[in-house]
Structure formats: structure tokens, C-alpha cells
Amino acid sequence: MQKPRQTFRGLWNISFGFFGIQIGFALQNSNMSRVFQTLGASMDDLPALWVAAPLTGLIVQPIIGHMSDRTWNRLGRRRPYFLTGAVLAALALLLMPLAPAFGAPLLFAAAMLWVLDASLNISMEPFRAFVGDMLNTDQHSAGYAVQTAFIGAGAVVGSIFPFLLEHLGVANVGAPGEIPDTVKWSFWAGGAALFAAVMWTIVTTREYSPEEQAAFHGAEPVETEAPMRMLASRSYASSGLWIVAGAVVCAIVALLDLEKELLLLGGLLAVYGVLSAVAISMAKQGRSANMLSSIVGDFSGMPEVMKRLAVVQFFTWSALFIMWINTTPVVTQYVFGSTDTASAAYNEGANWVNVLFTVYNGVAALAALALLPAMSRRFGQVTTHAICLVLGAIGFLMFFFVRDAQVLLLAEVGIGVAWASILAMPYAILASNLPQAKLGIYMGLFNVFVVVPQLLVATVMGQIMLWLFPGEPIWTMLFAAAVWLISAAFMLRVRAALPQSAA
Known part of the structure; x- marks a missing residue:
């Protein structure tokens, strides 16, 4: 028994909510460095302030993936998470521009970024699995292509808001320490659009019940116990190594007086070691019906194709996070010639x-x-x-050499083609080669390799730049180009793990 083929209207309804989610991500990615700098953050502070975004993704996505695989209620399997994330994200977008009214505006803005990113991740991760839930294998590429088109369209709307509002007469320069009206109204309009788009998908789609999914995939072998058996057979040595590695990082930070955000990296290594030890202990006791052991077990037992794609994701998203953090400082400083956040030149560049x-x-x-x-x-x-990744790397190289604002539009063409492929190809490959019953958790775990490189950039890149190129963010673009070339090379290794027809 096969799932009914979706028409273009069906594909539209399945992914339209991502249009709203991406409006939220675009507002976050293109404006938060501007907000932080306006509220008094220095260039060196930005990576630490941005660390909230990848950290929340690292925590939230595997948990939501695990939970959504096991959810079924009146709203369905994935849709309860769409709704919860949309409500919380809309509230964060409403409150973010009000940061200057609070006693610690920079701290409040960082907290709202944390809430916003967590909420967007609550909605986003199930949307990835939703395509796999609703479509047959032969429609996966089309489904993720439509989803990517909505991601691009939503990001266009979210990114262009401040520019359009300025041309409609809304003030683009605020008093020192005040967020410009263009940014305020962009966040408020974006919150409303996000909620409306997600509600469209919730209202216009009907999820297949567990019984229907079982009928569709009745012949699909799903080994649920193998990861737990493998976890139970492991010793605690690997957990100890993670803990020691975390302690060593923290000790080096203290001894060499490095940037304090590096303590987060050490802490994460140690925490993972502790959690993996707890998960191994539970598995050895036969306590397989728990979230922690399930997540750690599935992480340890990832299919080969997922492992190889994970390496590609790691390098790919390192460059993307560099772009989101540093494009505003690079363009305002090197193309528009200003680092003064209250100046007209800086805000024109932003x-x-x-x-x-x-x-x-x-x-x-x-x-x-x-x-x-x-x-x-x-x-x-x-x-x-x-x-596509090579084309994107060429785009990053143009940022390193070009000082003409109009010419940089050409750089964005290459980056845009790469971005389309990043959002479609890895997920289409995965959805066609993973068991449907565990699609949510595997998609959530796959996104660990989206957020871990962002955490490394947020914690390590700032220290490297402080050592080698203080006050010169342009060098981050050269690094971004290099890592995309590396990810393109690693992508060629994925072919060996795929059926010949998918390669």
C-alpha cells in the first residue's frame, strides 16, 4: 500500500508553514548583530551573544525529534509542535524590539534570541520529518524542493522588511542605544506572518495516523533494539574521555586567560560525557524505554549515509554561521566605511x-x-x-576581495545556489534512505551537525580572530570559502554509501 501522491497544492500546504518560520530566521540572522551592536555590544562580544542560537538547536532538535516520532493526539504527530513553536516565536519577535526599555537591554535581547531560536527549532525540526511522513520516496526531492522554495521566499520577505520600510518613510536611524523603527516594525510584522503561515499548514493538512503509516510501511524493517544493544555493550571509557576533554578545555581557558565563551565548549564536552555514561548505565539495566538512552543509542548507531552527510553538514554550517554573524560588520566596515552604529553610513550598510x-x-x-x-x-x-558548494565558496571569496556594494550582489548568487542545495539535497537523500518510523529522531540528530559547528564558530572563532586579526572581520569570509571547498570534497564520499540509483 502506497501513500497517495500529492498534487502541487498538497506540496504547497505541507510546506507553507516553513515560509513563516523562515521569516523568523531571516529577521534573526540579518538583524541580531545590528541589534546587539546598537545595544552596546562590541565586535568581540558578538560570537558569545550569538551562541544562544546554536546551543538551543543542539538541545531542542533531538528532543523534539524523539518526542514527535512518539506523538499522536487530536492535532496529529508533527502539527502540535508546529503550533507550540509558532506561538512562542511570535511572542519573542513581539518582545525583542522592546529590549531598550528593560534594565539590562543587552541581556534581555540575548534572552529573547534564545527563546526565539528555541521556538523556531521546535517548529522547524518536525517540518523536515513532515515531508517524509506525507510523501512517497519518489516525491521526496519534489517535496524538499518546494520546502526550500518557501524557505527562500520567507527569507526574502524577512530580510527585505527593514529596507522596504525605510523607503516607505519609516525611520532607519534611532537614538544611541535605541533600536531603529525599521527593525521594530519588521519584527512585529514578521511575528504575525510567521504565526499565520504555520496555522495555514495546520489547518489545510491531515496527518496519517500510526495505523495508516504502518500500512504504508508494513514491509519496512525497522530495527529499534540494535542501537540499545550496542549502547549496552559499550564501556564507560568513551564517556570518561569526553569528560576529561571538557575538563582539559576548561583548564586551558583558565591557564591561558582565553575568551570565557570557550568555557561553554568545555562544559558541553563534559556534559555529553556525563549524559552518555547515564545512558549506557540505563541500557545495561535494560531500561530501553527512556528518552536519553534512545537518543544516545540512535546517535551512536547512525546509518552510514547519515554519518558521511554529517561531516558535510559540519563544514557547511560553519561557513553559514560565519556569514550570519559577520556580514553586517564586514559590509558596514569595509564597503560603507563605518563602525559607528548611530551613523547614517553604518545603518545604510546594515x-x-x-x-x-x-x-x-x-x-x-x-x-x-x-x-x-x-x-x-x-x-x-x-x-x-x-x-553548488563550490559556487558558494566563490561567493565568499568575492566578499574578501570586493569593495563595491553592487558587485556583492553577484557573490550572493553563488551563495544562494549553494543555500538552495543545502536545504534540499541532504534532506532528500536522508528521507529516502532512513526508516520512516525513526525519521523524526534521525532528522533531529542530523541537525546536531548543523548546530555543533555553529557553537564552535561562536566559541573558537572569536578567540582566533582576537589573536590573528583583531578588529578585521573580513578574514572570516576567507575561512568560510575554505570550509565550503572542504565540504564539497567530503560530499563526494557520500556516493559510496548510497544505492546506485540515488548517487
């Missing part, structure tokens, strides 16, 4: 960053529907993704 982000997201939306399907048919999914 608005141009919104235009640049609009271009790469618009290109991604078009490429997802027009370019990627043709490339995939001609070269295969693996080679297509590698080519």
Missing part, C-alpha cells in the same frame, strides 16, 4: 546587508524549483550538491 540576504534567499527559491531538479537529473544528487 540595510544593504538585508538586501544581500534577500538576493541569496531569492536565488535559492528560484534555484530550488528550476535549477536543482535539472542538475540532479543530469549529475545526481551528490555531485549536484558538491558543485
Whole structure:
């Protein structure tokens, strides 16, 4: 028994909520450095302030994936999480621009970023699995292409808000320490649009019940006990090594007086070691019906194709996080010639960053529907993704050399093509090669390799820049280009783990 084929209208309804979610991510990615700097943060403070975003993803996505695989109520399997995340994200977008009214505005803004990113992740992770739930394997590429188109379109809308509002007469420069009206109204309008888009998907879709899914995948072998058996057979030595590694990092930070955000990296290593030891202990006792052991067991027992794609994701998202943190400082400092957040030149440059982000997201939306399907048919999914990453690396190199704001639009074309592939190809490959019953947890665990590199950039990159290039964020773009070339090379290793027809 097969799932009914979805029409274009069905594909639209399944993914339209992602249009709203991406409006929220775009507002966050293109404006939070501006908000932080406006509230008094220095260039060196930005990585530490941004660390909330990847940290929340690291915690939230595996948990939500595990829970959504096991949820079924009146709203369905994934839709309860769509709704919860949308409500919380809309509230965070409403409150973020009010930060200057609080006693510690920078701390309040960082807290709201934490809430916003956690909420967006609560909605986003189930959307990835939702496509796999609703579509047959032969429609996965089309489903993720439509989802990517909505991601691009939502990011265009979110990124262009401040630029359009300025041209409609809304003030783009605020008093020192005050968030400009263009940013305030962008956040408020974005919150409303996010909630409305997610509600559209909730209202217009009907999820398949567990019984229907069992009928669709009745012949699919799903080994649920193997990861737990493997976890139970492990010694505690690996857990101890994680704990020791965390302690060593913390000791080096203290001895060499390094940036304090590096303590977070050491703490995370140690915490994972402790949690893995607890999970191993539970597995040895036969307590398989618990979230921690299930997550750690599935993480340890990832399919080979997922392991190889995880390496690609690690390098890919390192560069993306560098871009989101540093594009505003790079463009305002090197192209518009100002680091004064209260100056007209700085705010003109910050608005141009919104235009640049609009271009790469618009290109991604078009490429997802027009370019990627043709490339995939001609070269295969693996080679297509590698080519797109190389094009993106060329875009980052242009930021390193170019000082003309208009010419940087060309750089965003290459980055946009890469972004389209990043959002579609890895997930289409996974959805076609993972068991449907565990799609939520595997998608959540896959996104660990989205957020871990962001945490490393947030904690380590700031220290490296302080040592080598203090006050010169332009060098981060050269690093971003290099890691995308590395990820393209690792992508070619994925082919060996795929059936010949998918390579």
C-alpha cells in the first residue's frame, strides 16, 4: 500500500508553514548583530551573544525529534509542535524590539534570541520529518524542493522588511542605544506572518495516523533494539574521555586567560560525557524505554549515509554561521566605511546587508524549483550538491576581495545556489534512505551537525580572530570559502554509501 501522491497544492500546504518560520530566521540572522551592536555590544562580544542560537538547536532538535516520532493526539504527530513553536516565536519577535526599555537591554535581547531560536527549532525540526511522513520516496526531492522554495521566499520577505520600510518613510536611524523603527516594525510584522503561515499548514493538512503509516510501511524493517544493544555493550571509557576533554578545555581557558565563551565548549564536552555514561548505565539495566538512552543509542548507531552527510553538514554550517554573524560588520566596515552604529553610513550598510540576504534567499527559491531538479537529473544528487558548494565558496571569496556594494550582489548568487542545495539535497537523500518510523529522531540528530559547528564558530572563532586579526572581520569570509571547498570534497564520499540509483 502506497501513500497517495500529492498534487502541487498538497506540496504547497505541507510546506507553507516553513515560509513563516523562515521569516523568523531571516529577521534573526540579518538583524541580531545590528541589534546587539546598537545595544552596546562590541565586535568581540558578538560570537558569545550569538551562541544562544546554536546551543538551543543542539538541545531542542533531538528532543523534539524523539518526542514527535512518539506523538499522536487530536492535532496529529508533527502539527502540535508546529503550533507550540509558532506561538512562542511570535511572542519573542513581539518582545525583542522592546529590549531598550528593560534594565539590562543587552541581556534581555540575548534572552529573547534564545527563546526565539528555541521556538523556531521546535517548529522547524518536525517540518523536515513532515515531508517524509506525507510523501512517497519518489516525491521526496519534489517535496524538499518546494520546502526550500518557501524557505527562500520567507527569507526574502524577512530580510527585505527593514529596507522596504525605510523607503516607505519609516525611520532607519534611532537614538544611541535605541533600536531603529525599521527593525521594530519588521519584527512585529514578521511575528504575525510567521504565526499565520504555520496555522495555514495546520489547518489545510491531515496527518496519517500510526495505523495508516504502518500500512504504508508494513514491509519496512525497522530495527529499534540494535542501537540499545550496542549502547549496552559499550564501556564507560568513551564517556570518561569526553569528560576529561571538557575538563582539559576548561583548564586551558583558565591557564591561558582565553575568551570565557570557550568555557561553554568545555562544559558541553563534559556534559555529553556525563549524559552518555547515564545512558549506557540505563541500557545495561535494560531500561530501553527512556528518552536519553534512545537518543544516545540512535546517535551512536547512525546509518552510514547519515554519518558521511554529517561531516558535510559540519563544514557547511560553519561557513553559514560565519556569514550570519559577520556580514553586517564586514559590509558596514569595509564597503560603507563605518563602525559607528548611530551613523547614517553604518545603518545604510546594515540595510544593504538585508538586501544581500534577500538576493541569496531569492536565488535559492528560484534555484530550488528550476535549477536543482535539472542538475540532479543530469549529475545526481551528490555531485549536484558538491558543485553548488563550490559556487558558494566563490561567493565568499568575492566578499574578501570586493569593495563595491553592487558587485556583492553577484557573490550572493553563488551563495544562494549553494543555500538552495543545502536545504534540499541532504534532506532528500536522508528521507529516502532512513526508516520512516525513526525519521523524526534521525532528522533531529542530523541537525546536531548543523548546530555543533555553529557553537564552535561562536566559541573558537572569536578567540582566533582576537589573536590573528583583531578588529578585521573580513578574514572570516576567507575561512568560510575554505570550509565550503572542504565540504564539497567530503560530499563526494557520500556516493559510496548510497544505492546506485540515488548517487
